[in-house]
Amino acid sequence: MKQRPFLARASLLDLVWLGMPVVDSEGKLIGSVKLVRTGDPAAAAVADGGPFAEENLNEAFARALTQGEPRVGPAQACRLIREGFLEVAGAGLMDHDRYVAADQIAGVDEDVVQLRVRADQVVVERQHWI
Secondary structure, eight states, rough: OOOTTTTTTTHHHHHHOOOEEEETTTTTEEEEEEEEEETTTTOOOTTGGGGGOOSSHHHHHHHHOOOOOOOOOOOHHHHHHHHHHEEESSTTTOOOOOOEEEEEEEEOOSSSSEESSSSSSSOOOOOOOO
């Protein structure tokens, strides 16, 4: 496996393509890449629930229909947007999508994204049922 761990995080994200398999630090397949988003260090901080706070069912419904990625809590979203991230489609039928921060990527080769963390240390997509 020809990994490139010495590249900057943004450069590692540039090497990732949609559909690429993702394995955790123990070699377990956690899914395949569904979305690649490079970091935005200038992204505004999310404070006190920011854009995710909803006061009524109408606002919750509108957010569920229009909210972009990542679909996680405000603090986690802020970190992922600033650093860059991968959205990983779950490997199994009942698996949820997960978000991998750029700093959780150990290396990328031609065929696989290798993480520096276990699968249970990766953020799981927040599920909304309306």
